[in-house]
Amino acid sequence: xxxxxxxxxxxxxxxxxxxxxxxxAPLPVALNVNExxxxxxxxxxxxxxxxxxxxxxxxxxxxxxxxxxxxEAFAGYLGHDxxxxxxxxxxxxxxxxxxxxxxxxxxxxxxxxxxxxxxxxPLLAQGTGATWVAGVRHPDYELTVxxxxxQVLEHxxxxxxxxAPNNPTGTPLPLDVIEAVYEAARxxxxxxxxxxxxxxxxxxxxxxxxxxxxxxxVSRTMSKAFAFAGARVGYLAADPAFIDAxxxxxxxxxxxxxxxxxxxxxxxxxxxxxxxxxxxxAQRDRISATLEALGYEPHxxxxxxxxxxxxxxxxxxxxxxxxxxxxxxxxxxxHHLRVTAGTEAETTAFxxxxxSIGSAS
Ligand code: PMP
Numbered sequence: 001x002x003x004x005x006x007x008x009x010x011x012x013x014x015x016x017x018x019x020x021x022x023x024x025a026p027l028p029v030a031l032n033v034n035e036x037x038x039x040x041x042x043x044x045x046x047x048x049x050x051x052x053x054x055x056x057x058x059x060x061x062x063x064x065x066x067x068x069x070x071x072e073a074f075a076g077y078l079g080h081d082x083x084x085x086x087x088x089x090x091x092x093x094x095x096x097x098x099x100x101x102x103x104x105x106x107x108x109x110x111x112x113x114x115x116x117x118x119x120x121x122p123l124l125a126q127g128t129g130a131t132w133v134a135g136v137r138h139p140d141y142e143l144t145v146x147x148x149x150x151q152v153l154e155h156x157x158x159x160x161x162x163x164a165p166n167n168p169t170g171t172p173l174p175l176d177v178i179e180a181v182y183e184a185a186r187x188x189x190x191x192x193x194x195x196x197x198x199x200x201x202x203x204x205x206x207x208x209x210x211x212x213x214x215x216x217x218v219s220r221t222m223s224k225a226f227a228f229a230g231a232r233v234g235y236l237a238a239d240p241a242f243i244d245a246x247x248x249x250x251x252x253x254x255x256x257x258x259x260x261x262x263x264x265x266x267x268x269x270x271x272x273x274x275x276x277x278x279x280x281x282a283q284r285d286r287i288s289a290t291l292e293a294l295g296y297e298p299h300x301x302x303x304x305x306x307x308x309x310x311x312x313x314x315x316x317x318x319x320x321x322x323x324x325x326x327x328x329x330x331x332x333x334x335h336h337l338r339v340t341a342g343t344e345a346e347t348t349a350f351x352x353x354x355x356s357i358g359s360a361s
Contacts, residue, residue, distance in 0.1 A: 013129060020120055025327055029349045031340040032329040034167065034195075034305045036227035038276040038343060040266075048265040055261035063257035070260050073267040074235045078220075080207045085240040089255060089263075093194055093221040093234025097161070098124050100217060100236075102249035104188045105130035105159050112157035114143055116333055118167045118192065125159075133157060141169040141299060148177050149184045158187040164206065165195050168331040168338045170301025175204045182209070182216055190236075191218045195303035197225035197277050198284070203302070207237060214239040224304055226266055226273045233263045280304050284341035290351045305340045307331070317357060324353040 006015075022033050031037070040048070071084035078087075090096040101124050105111050111125035115134040122132035135151040137143055152160065160181060164173035173191075182189045191206035206218045217238035223229035266273055287306045288298040297309035311317050314337050318330045326349060328339040339350060 011129075013126065017123070017126060020123055022329065023327070025322070027322065027325050027327040029326045029342065029346045031342050031346060031350055032327045033229075034224060034303070034340045035229045036224055036276060036280065036304065037340070037346055038227055038279070040227050041272055041275075044266065044269040044272050047269060048262050051261040051265040052258055055257045059257055061257075062253045063255065063260055065253050067255050067260050070255070070264050070267075073264050074237075077267050077270055078207060078237055080205075080210070080237075082207070082210075082237050085243065086210070086237050087235060088238070088243050088246050089233065089235040090250070091232040091234070091254065091259065092223060093192070093219045093236070094120055094124070095232075095254070096219050096234045096236050097121075097190065097192070098127065099246045099249050100188065100190055100219075101125060101128045101130065101159060103245040109158035110155065111159045111161065112152070112155050113161040113163070114148070114151070114166075116141070116166075116168060116331070117161070117163045118194075119331070121161050121163075130158070137169075137171075141166065141171040143173065143177050145177050145180045149180050152181055152184045156186060160185055160187065160189045161192060162189065162206075163192045163194075165199060165302040167195065167303065168305070168329070168333070169299055169307050170195075170303045170305060171299065172199065172203070172302040175206065175209065178206050178209060182213055185215070187215065189213075189216050191216070193218055194221045194234075195224055196220060197274060198281055198304045199302040210237060210239070214241055217242055222263060222266065225277050226270075227276060228263070228266055228273075231259060231262050231266075233259060233266075279344075280341050283344060283347040287339060287341055287347060287351065291354075294355060305338055307333070307336055307338045309333075309336045311335050311337050317354075320357045321350070321353050324356070326350050326353045 068084060071087040074087045075082045075084050105125055105128045107129035109130045110133050111130050112133045113121050114137050125132040133155050178191055196205055210216055217236050219236040222233040291298040291308050299307045314330050321328055328337055331338050
């Protein structure tokens with residue numbers, strides 16, 4: 001007898017939900033999940049490996065539960081007078097976000113974000129038993145202070161997730177919107193800056209707003225700019241009291257000694273790791289310019305991907321690219337597709353494949 005999910009005594013609020021499901025197909029050009037497609041530079045890889053080898057000698061013992069050295073390294077990387085007490089980390093920023101929702105969302109509470117936004121937010125909210133509430137954006141995906149505040153006041157959520165720049169649209173979020181949302185909100189405000197390093201140099205970060213705002217948290221990840229997606233390291237900055245709340249829900253020793261060693265070594269090499277960012281930004285801008293020339297409608301992006309409209313049949317275009325060895329993402333927005341900026345060669349492969357399919361409708 002084959003057992004299906006429906007046969008199991010699953011929580012009622014999880015029935016009918018679908019898991020996160022970006023396809024993982026072994027295609028030569030994979031530009032579908034906003035990874036950094038550049039490998040970690042050889043020199044840094046061997047430095048990281050040395051530190052992992054040292055950590056391995058003590059792997060019979062549990063790791064530092066407070067990952068103090070790693071938190072100090074993140075504080076140093078972020079600047080803005082942050083110290084280790086302001087920092088938290090997890091196995092990817094997804095886990096960091098999950099910790100926040102475990103502490104501040106849960107049954108009977110609501111989690112709010114402006115759709116379309118990162119597809120994991122509803123799943124993370126529902127996973128804690130909370131209700132996801134989707135707000136709306138302008139057709140160009142931007143948000144004004146007045147509209148954002150009006151929606152926050154209307155829904156009065158317990159937790160607000162602001163994705164800046166926003167995935168899957170690439171749209172930046174001005175600091176005055178974040179400030180106004182915080183003032184209007186009663187609950188927690190999370191600014192997810194997963195793609196911040198790809199924004200124009202010296203563009204504003206919500207880290208500058210942390211002082212005096214204990215309900216605010218700014219999350220980041222090493223998965224994108226640091227080319228560390230497979231290592232699973234995300235982090236956040238917030239008031240030390242906020243960090244104390246996360247200690248209540250994390251599993252003891254949740255960051256392995258090997259993860260901690262790898263992340264500390266990678267942060268020590270931050271300038272070399274981040275040297276790839278400029279190249280990725282150049283490819284992103286090349287994608288936007290070429291898409292426009294091909295008759296598509298790319299949305300302005302401050303991230304490492306481009307969402308483009310003007311696609312008459314996204315499923316057909318996605319499939320035609322797939323058949324040409326190029327994997328991109330159909331994020332479910334009508335007449336749109338999203339592509340990650342790859343290396344120069346991968347980007348060329350995508351643009352050539354798209355051009356070979358025929359022009360936009
Ligand atoms: N936030 C956003 C906006 C993302 O796009 C992603 C990854 N796609 C994440 C968080 C999670 O990344 P990770 O868990 O790898 O840190």
